[in-house]
Amino acid sequence: MTKPECKARDGEGAPSPAHELKSAMAGFVSDFKDFTTDIQTKLKEQDDRMTKLDRKSMISGARPALATAASEEAPHQKAFEAYLRSGEDDGLRDLPMEGKSMSTAVAADGGYLVDPQTSATVQSTLAATASIRAIANVVNVEATSYDVLIDHTEMGAGWATENDPTSETGTPQIDRITIALHELSALPKASQRLLDDSAFNIDEWLAGRIADKFARSEAAAFVNGNGVDKPTGFLTAPQVDNDVWVWGNLGYVVTGADGDFNGADSLIDLVYGLGAEYRANGTFVMNSKTAGAVRKLKDNDGRFLWSDGLVAGEPARLLGYPVLIAEDMPDIGTDATAIAFGDFGAGYTVAERPDLRVLRDPFSAKPHVLFYATKRVGGAVSDFAAIKLLKFGLS
Numbered sequence: 001m002t003k004p005e006c007k008a009r010d011g012e013g014a015p016s017p018a019h020e021l022k023s024a025m026a027g028f029v030s031d032f033k034d035f036t037t038d039i040q041t042k043l044k045e046q047d048d049r050m051t052k053l054d055r056k057s058m059i060s061g062a063r064p065a066l067a068t069a070a071s072e073e074a075p076h077q078k079a080f081e082a083y084l085r086s087g088e089d090d091g092l093r094d095l096p097m098e099g100k101s102m103s104t105a106v107a108a109d110g111g112y113l114v115d116p117q118t119s120a121t122v123q124s125t126l127a128a129t130a131s132i133r134a135i136a137n138v139v140n141v142e143a144t145s146y147d148v149l150i151d152h153t154e155m156g157a158g159w160a161t162e163n164d165p166t167s168e169t170g171t172p173q174i175d176r177i178t179i180a181l182h183e184l185s186a187l188p189k190a191s192q193r194l195l196d197d198s199a200f201n202i203d204e205w206l207a208g209r210i211a212d213k214f215a216r217s218e219a220a221a222f223v224n225g226n227g228v229d230k231p232t233g234f235l236t237a238p239q240v241d242n243d244v245w246v247w248g249n250l251g252y253v254v255t256g257a258d259g260d261f262n263g264a265d266s267l268i269d270l271v272y273g274l275g276a277e278y279r280a281n282g283t284f285v286m287n288s289k290t291a292g293a294v295r296k297l298k299d300n301d302g303r304f305l306w307s308d309g310l311v312a313g314e315p316a317r318l319l320g321y322p323v324l325i326a327e328d329m330p331d332i333g334t335d336a337t338a339i340a341f342g343d344f345g346a347g348y349t350v351a352e353r354p355d356l357r358v359l360r361d362p363f364s365a366k367p368h369v370l371f372y373a374t375k376r377v378g379g380a381v382s383d384f385a386a387i388k389l390l391k392f393g394l395s
Contacts, residue, residue, distance in 0.1 A: 119354070119356035119375075121204075121207035121211065122207055123354075125207070125211035125212075125215060126211060126214060126218065130327065131215065131219035132219070132222040132285070132326060133218060135283050136222070136344050136348040136349060136379070137345050137348065137349045137350065138350045139349065139351050139352075140353070140354045141181070141352070142353065144180070144181055144376075145351075145378070146178070146179045146181070146378065147179075148176070148177040148178075148349055148382040149174055149176055150174070150176075150382065151174050151175075175247070179231075179349055179351045179380045179382075181353065181376040182229050182231065182377065183375075184214055184217055184230075184374065184375050184377050185372065186210045186214060186374075188206065188210065188371050188373075189368040189369060190202075190205070190369055190371075192369055195369060206358075206373075210356075210371075210373045214375065218377065219328050221233060221379065222234070222328075223235055223329060224236060227380070231377065232381070233379075234250070234348050234381050235329075235337060237250045237384065238250070239337065239391075241254075241395075242273045245385075247385070250384060250388065251273060251388050251389070252388065252389040252390065253270045253388065253389070253390055253391065254390075254391050254395060257393075258392075258394055259332060259392050260392060263297075264297045264298070264299060266390060267318070267319060267390070268319065270339070270388055270390045271319055271321070274341060274386075275385060275386075278342060278346060278347075278386045279343075281346070282321045282341055283322050283324055283344060284318050284321055284341050285340040285341070286323065286324075286339045286340070287325065287326060287328070287329040288325055290331065290338045290339060291306075291316075293332060294318060306318050321341070334393060335391060336391070337389040337391050338392055339389070339390040340387060340388070340389050340390070341388050341389075341390070342386050342388055343387075344386070346386040347381060347382065347383045347384075348379065348380070348382060348387070349380065349382040350377065351377070351378045352375065352376060352377040353375065355375070356374075357373065357374045357375070358372070359371070359373075
């Protein structure tokens with residue numbers, strides 16, 4: 001063994017392993033401090049930009065139109081796509097905070113972005129789904145809840161004569177129904193390699209995935225939601241026989257057969273169990289399996305009660321009233337309330353905040369990028385007299 005080799009092994013001609021480790025750790029700590037300083041600087045810059053924004057104009061300004069000129073839409077699309085693909089928000093700084101083309105906000109903690117055009121895409125998809133939303137009363141709110149005031153009693157009145165004194169009449173009773181808003185979320189993900197592919201339309205993909213998740217979750221909650229961290233479905237309201245109906249319950253009509261129809265008379269009873277003031281705007285709600293059974297029903301003259309729409313896009317009709325196919329309605333079975341009929345525009349209210357929030361998370365599921373989208377929505381029965389149910393039972 002040569003002398004230089006001996007010195008190297010004895011630690012005389014080269015740094016020891018402990019010395020190398022110590023140097024490496026010192027370099028790592030220095031680099032990490034630089035990294036954290038850079039993050040803090042970026043957060044400070046974002047906070048400074050938010051401080052300069054006119055928050056009032058962001059909140060109260062008109063929402064962008066769904067369709068804009070290509071020259072107006074391009075900068076927004078480019079900036080938003082850059083954010084989704086790489087998290088780069090520099091392009092957002094040069095865009096106007098007012099006007100048709102863009103209205104965004106990046107939170108001080110970095111990441112949340114409100115994109116009105118993506119939000120509009122989701123909304124239009126939700127409106128097109130077979131959900132109670134399509135026939136309910138939908139309102140936009142800025143608070144955490146929405147109150148519905150219901151006058152469900154008659155105000156007194158009387159005939160007056162020229163000479164006799166007018167007597168006091170009864171006053172109406174006002175009920176307040178509070179609809180709490182709950183957070184609905186979706187968490188689609190994509191690999192960074194897919195995001196780097198310019199042929200992949202990230203805007204449409206993200207909107208489609210969010211819309212699909214939100215639509216299915218909403219549709220189920222509006223029918224069967226228990227009101228715990230989700231909307232209250234109309235089928236979870238208390239139910240009583242329509243002959244003894246009182247406010248606070250949904251009235252039902254029985255078919256007279258256990259888990260089946262007993263002719264078509266029960267459908268007619270259901271329609272006329274609803275008050276005349278609601279019947280003009282009545283809609284049947286059932287799932288596809290129930291609709292298949294209803295299509296086979298005939299009146300006493302052998303004519304089918306069901307008729308398909310005469311033109312594309314027109315809903316089918318049952319006894320002259322439109323039918324909404326909501327797959328979350330229960331199947332026909334013993335004591336199942338598988339068919340609903342009512343004026344859902346009066347009977348069920350959907351309250352929601354109009355904004356959609358998107359958080360890009362490239363860290364939690366490497367090598368994938370997560371997109372955490374949230375919106376706030378609530379729903380509940382707002383008029384118990386406006387909806388009736390058909391119960392497949394004897395009583």
